[in-house]
Amino acid sequence: MARPLSEEKRAAILRAATELVATVGTSAATSQIAKRAGIADGTLFTYFPTKDDLLNQLYLSIKSALAEAIMTDYPSRAGVFERTRHCWDRLVNWGAEHPTQHKAMRQLSVSDRISRNTRDAVNLAFQDINTMIRDNLSRDAADDESAAFVGALITAMSDVTLDCIAAHPEKIDLYRESGFQVFWNGVRP
Amino acid sequence: MARPLSEEKRAAILRAATELVATVGTSAATSQIAKRAGIADGTLFTYFPTKDDLLNQLYLSIKSALAEAIMTDYPSRAGVFERTRHCWDRLVNWGAEHPTQHKAMRQLSVSDRISRNTRDAVNLAFQDINTMIRDNLSRDAADDESAAFVGALITAMSDVTLDCIAAHPEKIDLYRESGFQVFWNGVRP
Amino acid sequence: MARPLSEEKRAAILRAATELVATVGTSAATSQIAKRAGIADGTLFTYFPTKDDLLNQLYLSIKSALAEAIMTDYPSRAGVFERTRHCWDRLVNWGAEHPTQHKAMRQLSVSDRISRNTRDAVNLAFQDINTMIRDNLSRDAADDESAAFVGALITAMSDVTLDCIAAHPEKIDLYRESGFQVFWNGVRP
Amino acid sequence: MARPLSEEKRAAILRAATELVATVGTSAATSQIAKRAGIADGTLFTYFPTKDDLLNQLYLSIKSALAEAIMTDYPSRAGVFERTRHCWDRLVNWGAEHPTQHKAMRQLSVSDRISRNTRDAVNLAFQDINTMIRDNLSRDAADDESAAFVGALITAMSDVTLDCIAAHPEKIDLYRESGFQVFWNGVRP
């Protein structure tokens, strides 16, 4: 192998893409992304064959990082409340610590450039969380649609919470708490 | 009426823009919008000086229509529950009846092309609703930010509800009801 | 109509394309063609939706001009020799007078960007000539393939003749005559 | 033989280039040629310093193979007819047996990337054949240009013949014969 694909460069591209997608959306130009990543225009395409591939992999990588943040130290044996609380806090903390990734993630999640495949892969990364929701929080444990509804609600409510935290970072504890109250009172079994 | 009058043309442009933004997002080409509105490319720019203007006015007009739908027959003298229920039902019903407008609205609301000014004007259109929220639902009546938080939550939760309804239109009553339960249990005073 | 498509501009584009295709082949850049035609890059595409369209229309227009040059004053009632002679002389004279068009035509005729449709349309323009060949020169009047063989031979031989004339323009009469002798002796009935 | 020696690699590159040039023309990408040759992108350039070099050497090598095919068993002492017939048959048979090489050769012969130098070198490979033409078939034995004219004619006529054979392989004997008749009747002394 002459020069291995540089993991560093790949990461730089994803980092640059995150920042630009967060700022200007998926219409961020590949040449801008390359420039910000400190590589030549053409190099981007040795790491990601098309812009859509880049966007999809970016979405997957951010979502995976979020899932990992949530599932680390997950208290499997604790009660429903503790486990729900754990997920919520991790989700909100991750968003507050990674506002750029969070913004990019929101832009990508409404984009039609994210494929069915990618969305399926993301669901896989959230499998444990989805299972927990289905078993404990959805109105009807047997109902996939009901679980999806609750899952979408938690995402939407955390997005709102994170927007507020972004606007008033000093009130993070307040918003994290209020958000959880609304969520838990709304969906608790 | 081969050549509609001015106001009709403006409306035709907004209608065409709604459909295209709902379908392909804010990257919809002005020439496509003009074609669908039945006018020449250049004519669009006598009604809206730039594409950003068109997008901003479109957002404002859709949001205003939604606000009007919500506030019509608003039961000012009823109790908090009834008034909240009214708003929620109107919101969800409007979204279910105008899926194209709703989709366009969501695309626009995450776009960076919608200006601070426009967002302020939208808040104005929702002033009555915001006041109701502030006075009845926000944790602290004196706190604007708390009211904004609850307002954003209702929007986010109705978006999720409407997405589910779009996926399973026959379950509209179920989703409208479940969504309201979650919201009301979550935020009731 | 605001400003009608300018026939002059269309002609300028075709002229510029002819010159560049003759020089560098079908890989001539559209931006070079536009520059040589004295228009903006984008304008080219209001006259020809794609580069392939431009190339196909160019081929058709050159071939049509050639067909017209050949068929003008065609002596329908003269004998086979006179008619064959007429076609050959016209073909060679046209090529000698329009060396750029001839070179471009040769480049285009071997290109895979010229569609079946275009080749059919060209055959239509040469219908009379083809008929004459089938009826008088092909070995077997009933055989389309035999006629195509002779038709291809006349083209190939005139190309060679024209190449020689291009190299030694002063010997046009000699080459025109020699070429015809070879052709006529080769294929005469 | 996992890693062929140098000369084999050169041959593999030329073989791959032949196939791709025959298929897609001289715009075949060097990376595609390298891949089909089973070597790395960069390796191609240790054998051929530029793409133009590759194309020129390819043209020369194909033309040389053709010349060799023609001159093998050349009946030097036979009459003009027999010798002419020998050349024609060898030429047509070679083309029918090596359709890919023939197609590549035609693509290359109209390309502006083949240099004056290369064309001169090709003429050298065909020196014996050209001499035969000059001495026996050209209208004026002292005239180089006349010989070149006849040489170009034989090439052009065989190309047409080979195209027809490619379209109807089962009629190879018919076309080889018809083609020769036209040629011989056309140019015989």
Next chain:
DNA sequence: CATGAATGAGTGTTCATTCAT
């Protein structure tokens, strides 16, 4: 005021060539 041709900067992507490994 309406029209649509004209503009040219910008887009995602390709590719011959270089050079670090």
Next chain:
DNA sequence: GATGAATGAACACTCATTCAT
């Protein structure tokens, strides 16, 4: 010598906007 990642100048084509008609 072989490798393939890196380069950046092209490329065909798009599009918001202008302006002659």
